[in-house]
Amino acid sequence: MTIQNKKNRLRTEINNLKQISLTTLLSGLVIISTLMTLTIMVISSYTSQKQSLINNVLALNYESAVQMSQTLDLLFQSMQQSLKYGASHLQDTDFTHKLKLNNTLSLIQNSSDYFNSVALTDETGLLLSMSPYSLVSVGKHIRSEDAKAAIKARASYISEAYITPYTKNRIIFLSEPIFDKEGKYKGILSGSILLQQNNILNLSFGNQLKRSDGSYFFIVDHKGTLLFHPNINLIGEDISQNKVVQKLIKDQTGKERYVNLSGVDSLAGYYKVPANNWGMVIVTPTQTVFDQLNRQIELLLLYTLGPFLILILIVLRVARKLTQPFVFLTNLINQVAAGQTQLPPVKPHWNREANMLNLKIFAFMEIFKNKTNQLVIDARTDVLTGLNNRRTFEEVIQQWIQDETPFAMIVLDIDHFKIINDTFGHSVGDEVLKKIAQLIQASVRPEDICSRFGGEEFVILLHDSNSMMAYLIAEYIRISVKESVLVTNHLVTISAGITEFPLHSLSATELFQLADNALYQAKQEGRNRTIIAQQASKS
Structure with missing residues (x-):
């Protein structure tokens, strides 16, 4: 094959390739990167909010459930009191006077919305009267075991659910015994609730x-x-x-x-x-x-769709005139896709359209970076107190030990915190946690790390500090807490344990354990005090 033939063949193969214009390629890359960023933002938002919504x-x-249970409990107490009041009015009533009994029971039943029906039964189990009146039941002896048990109990009674022999209704009933002035047992006054009716x-x-x-x-x-x-x-x-x-x-x-x-x-x-x-x-x-979360995601997309569409339209128009920013923007998008959120400085472009494109893309990337940074902050921060969380504490202490940075650790715990929650409520307990967190944060330097370790326990890492420095700070915090009015008419105190790296141990786990043991010792010795841990063998 001659050289000319080879050239012709290569030219033919190139011509047969599907050509993509530089403008189309640039526009496509920008659109894809925008959609990828939106997808990442949606996924991050969905994941972070799902468990929070469930909780x-x-x-x-x-x-x-607690509130409705308490309401139902009060309701049954009121119904029982209503029956007691009715029973007291029947204690001297002549049970042979049928008309008077019927009128009295009608009055009791209509005086409240508690019962679908009320009934009067004598001590032998004979149904003397009821409201609403029923010829089928009145004058007959009761047949249900629960009613017999109520008569036999001679005390306040709440039945289990059962089906009545005559009406075949599923009911529960409450009853109160009736005694005359001489204390003779005369029967029961009962109120029934029809479970499958209003x-x-x-x-x-x-x-x-x-x-x-x-x-x-x-x-x-x-x-x-x-x-x-x-x-x-x-x-x-x-x-x-x-x-x-x-x-x-x-x-x-x-x-x-x-x-x-x-x-x-x-x-x-x-x-x-x-x-x-x-x-x-x-x-x-x-x-x-999940439906609620989906609606939130839809709103997020709705509010971001407009800016994204505007951005894409601008890119499509500018891309027809520009080719020079293509490589720069492609590299920038690749960096973001690779997880690099550190953006290079914006450089002005000689072309007005190209310069506008750069500014828009950078603004979009900055929004994404800020949202990403906020997610990172949320993942490392305790929601209630605003302090660092346990995850941040563990990362920092491992890094300081790896760098052989001297530091001291203070483990703080609120004394008798359960009593605060049980006596004043969890909302007051949360306020105590937040106020103590503020006192702790105000007592240390910017380079120190304050974390909420869990529950009512806090941990402070003092950078380039020893046990005595930590003791002074812990005492300052302890006294500040003691002298602050965190709960009205209730003294709030804390106890603290201290360790030092590398004096006490070279292990993060052992350092914390020694500090926790010192804290436990402070609790054992009466609380409201600070104790420095005993030195352990280095490992």
Whole structure:
């Protein structure tokens, strides 16, 4: 093959290649990099917010379960008091006077919305009267075992859910004994709640029956039988195999993510009702959280779509006139894709359009860098106090030990913090943590590291310091806390333990353990004091 033939063949192969203009290539790269950045931003936002939303829903459901349980407990106490008041008016009533009995029971039943019906039964189990009146039942002896047990108890009584022999209604009832002035037992006054019809539970909790976010609640008895549910057809079903209900049966309360008997991933808060040992469960489908998160992502995309479209349009127009910035921008995009967020200084370009393109791209990259930096800060910071978190503490101490940088460690713990939470509430406890964190931060230098280690425990790393310097700082913090009014009419104190690198140990784990032991010793010796750890053998 001659040289000319080879040239012709090469020229043919080049002509057959699909040509891409420099403008198209530049525009395509900018668009792709923009979409990649948006994708990274969306993924980062989604990941960071998902667990936070789940935790918030769990906490909200648990608080709601506690409040509704307390409300239900008060409701049953009020119903019991209503029956006691009615029983006191019946103690001297002639039980043979049927019309008077009927009128009295009608008055008791209509004086409140507590009961679907009220009934008067004598000590032999004979139903003397009821409201609303029923010819089918009045004048007959009761047949249900719960009613017989109530008569036999001669005391306040709350029945389990059961189906009535005559009306076949699923009910629960409350009863109060009736004694005359001589103390002779005459019978019981009872109030019934029809579980599958409109009742006091619907009236009290109807507006919370099912929220717009898909959340709902249900009530079970101590055996796991449904007593109240948005779907009345489910009332009476045995759901004792439900994971949350099993915990209620075992007298446990709390919050957790679980899969219900229908296979639905759910977030539940659950609590016991003291008055009757029932269980209150507030449930939110986990999908609701994901839907909420998706809506937030959609809003994020909606607000960022406009600027991104404007940026792309500018790039498309400018790219037709420019080729020189192409290499620079390509290298910049490759750096960002490789995870390098340190942007080079902006250099002005001789061409107006090229200069505008540079400024727009750099502004976009700066936004991305700031969001990335904020995510890094959030990952290293304790949300409540604003101090560094445990992860930051562990990274810094390992780095200082690796660099052989002398430092001292102070481990602080709030004395009797549980009493503060139990007495004044967790919101007051959180305020105490934040105020002590502020006192700690104000007592150290910029180069020192303050971290919340967990719960009510804090750790301070003092750069280029020894045990005595640490002791003075710890004492200053301790006295500041003691003299500050953090909780009204309650003295708040702290205890502290100190170690020093490399004097006490060359191991981060052992340094912390020695400081923690010193802290424990301070607690044992009466709290509100600072102790320097004993020197251990270096390893």
